[in-house]
Amino acid sequence: MAEIQRHDNRLGIWGWLGGGRWGIERYAYILHRLTGLGILLYFLMHIVVTSLRARGIYLWVEGGFFHRPIFKVGEFLVFAAFAYHAFNGVRLVLVELGFAVGKPIEPVYPYKTSLNVQRPLLIVMMILAAIFLAVGGYEFLGLAK
Amino acid sequence: MPEDSKTVRQIKFHVTRYNPESDGAPYVKTYTIPVREGMTVLDGLHYIKDNVDSTLAWRYSCRMGVCGSCGMLLNGQPTLACNTQILHIAKTDLTVAPLPNFDIIRDLVPDLLSMFDKHRSLKPYVVRADEAEINDPAGEFYQSPEELEAYLQFTYCIKCGCCMAACPTLATDARYLGPMPLAAAERYNVDTRDDGRRQRNQQTGSAHGAFRCHYAGECSRVCPKGVDPAKAIQLLKRKLVLDYLHLARRKKPCQKLHGPGQGKPLPNIPAGPAKTV
Ligand code: SF4
Numbered sequence: 001m002a003e004i005q006r007h008d009n010r011l012g013i014w015g016w017l018g019g020g021r022w023g024i025e026r027y028a029y030i031l032h033r034l035t036g037l038g039i040l041l042y043f044l045m046h047i048v049v050t051s052l053r054a055r056g057i058y059l060w061v062e063g064g065f066f067h068r069p070i071f072k073v074g075e076f077l078v079f080a081a082f083a084y085h086a087f088n089g090v091r092l093v094l095v096e097l098g099f100a101v102g103k104p105i106e107p108v109y110p111y112k113t114s115l116n117v118q119r120p121l122l123i124v125m126m127i128l129a130a131i132f133l134a135v136g137g138y139e140f141l142g143l144a145k
Numbered sequence: 146m147p148e149d150s151k152t153v154r155q156i157k158f159h160v161t162r163y164n165p166e167s168d169g170a171p172y173v174k175t176y177t178i179p180v181r182e183g184m185t186v187l188d189g190l191h192y193i194k195d196n197v198d199s200t201l202a203w204r205y206s207c208r209m210g211v212c213g214s215c216g217m218l219l220n221g222q223p224t225l226a227c228n229t230q231i232l233h234i235a236k237t238d239l240t241v242a243p244l245p246n247f248d249i250i251r252d253l254v255p256d257l258l259s260m261f262d263k264h265r266s267l268k269p270y271v272v273r274a275d276e277a278e279i280n281d282p283a284g285e286f287y288q289s290p291e292e293l294e295a296y297l298q299f300t301y302c303i304k305c306g307c308c309m310a311a312c313p314t315l316a317t318d319a320r321y322l323g324p325m326p327l328a329a330a331e332r333y334n335v336d337t338r339d340d341g342r343r344q345r346n347q348q349t350g351s352a353h354g355a356f357r358c359h360y361a362g363e364c365s366r367v368c369p370k371g372v373d374p375a376k377a378i379q380l381l382k383r384k385l386v387l388d389y390l391h392l393a394r395r396k397k398p399c400q401k402l403h404g405p406g407q408g409k410p411l412p413n414i415p416a417g418p419a420k421t422v
C-alpha cells in the first residue's frame with residue numbers, strides 16, 4: 001500500500017494559547033514560561049555586561065549607561081518576573097509533589113477536578129506575589145528613602 | 146429524525162476538510178443545516194453526509210460517549226461530537242475541526258496512533274511476577290473498596306484524545322507522553338494487584354515524561370469523562386520523587402485469596418436469591 005500523506009496538525013507555540021477551555025491555570029502556565037525565559041535572558045545579558053569589566057568597561061557606575069530611566073523600568077520588570085515565577089513556582093512544587101490536588105474521586109457530572117482543589121493555593125500565591133510587587137515598586141520608585 | 150421535532154434554527158457548520166490525495170493543506174468548507182432541539186454535533190455531521198456532501202469523513206462508533214472515537218475541536222474546544230448538543234454551543238455558527246496535536250488522516254479524522262504508541266509503551270496492564278496467575282487465574286485477588294477508589298477515577302478514560310489536543314506542553318513537545326498515557330500509567334501504578342511501577346518509572350520519569358507537565362490543567366478541564374488526568378500526573382510525580390529518593394514503601398502486590406466461588410461470605414450478609422439459570 002502506498003504511504004498515505006498526513007497533514008501535521010501540531011499547534012506548536014500557538015498551542016500554548018489555543019485549544020482548551022482557558023482556565024486561569026493556563027494563563028499561569030504561559031506566564032510562568034514567559035517569565036522564566038525572561039529571567040534567563042536577563043541572566044545571559046547580566047553575564048555579558050559584567051564580563052565587560054575584563055575590558056575595563058563599567059556600564060553600571062554612577063552616571064553610566066545603565067542609569068538611564070529605561071533600565072529602571074527594565075529592572076522592575078525583571079523583579080516582577082522573578083516575583084511571579086518564584087511564588088507560582090512554589091505552588092507548582094507543592095502541586096507537583098501531589099499536595100493540594102486531592103484524592104481520586106468518583107467522577108459525577110458536572111465534574112469537579114483537582115484544579116478546583118488547588119485554586120485557593122493559586123489565589124494565595126498570587127496575593128503574596130502582588131504584595132511582594134507592591135513593596136518592591138515602592139522601593140523602586142524611591143519612596144522608601 | 147422524528148417529524149414532530151421542529152427545526153429551531155439554521156446553523157452554519159464550518160468544517161475542516163482535507164483529502165490527502167488531492168489537497169495540499171486543509172481548508173474550511175461551510176454547510177448551512179437546519180438544527181432541531183436535542184441534535185448533537187454528530188447528528189449534524191450525519192445530516193451533512195446524508196443530504197449535502199457525502200464525501201465528508203469523520204470517526205465515530207457508539208454515539209453515546211463511550212467509545213472515544215468522535216473527539217473533535219468544536220468552537221475551538223476539544224470534546225466529543227456525540228456528547229455535545231449543537232444548540233448548547235452555537236447560536237449561528239459552529240466550527241468543527243479535527244483534534245490538534247495529531248496528524249490529520251482525512252477531514253475530521255485524526256491519527257491517534259501517536260497517542261496509542263505512548264500508551265502501550267507504559268505497560269497499561271497489571272504487571273506482576275506471577276504472570277501465569279494473570280493469564281490463567283486460579284483464584285481471586287483481594288482488593289478493598291478503598292484500594293479500588295485510589296485508581297477508579299482514572300479507569301473511566303475512553304482514550305478519546307481530547308486531553309492530548311488541549312495540552313500546551315504536547316503542542317510544543319511531540320515526544321511528551323501526554324495526559325492520557327500518563328493517567329493510564331498512574332491507574333496501574335496504584336492498583337494493589339500491580340507490581341510494575343518501577344518498570345514504568347523508566348518512561349514516566351524520563352525527559353519527556355511526567356515532569357514535562359506544569360499543570361496547565363487543560364487536560365482535566367476538557368476531559369469528557371471527568372478522569373482528571375492532571376491530578377493523576379501530579380500523584381504520579383509524587384511517587385516518582387519518593388522512588389527516586391528511596392522513600393517509597395515497598396509493598397508486595399496483593400495476593401491470591403482463594404479459588405473462584407470458594408470465598409466465605411462475611412457474617413450478617415443475607416443469602417442471595419436462588420439462581421434462576
Ligand atoms: S483522560 Fe479524558 S480526555 Fe483524555 S483520553 Fe481519557 S477520556 Fe479522553
Ligand code: SF4
Pocket residue numbers: 311312313314315323324357358359360361362363364365374375378
Ligand atoms: S496538566 Fe499537564 S498534561 Fe494536563 S494539559 Fe497541563 S501540561 Fe498537559
Ligand code: FES
Pocket residue numbers: 205206207208209210211212213214215216225226227228
Ligand atoms: S461516538 Fe463514541 S464517544 Fe462519541
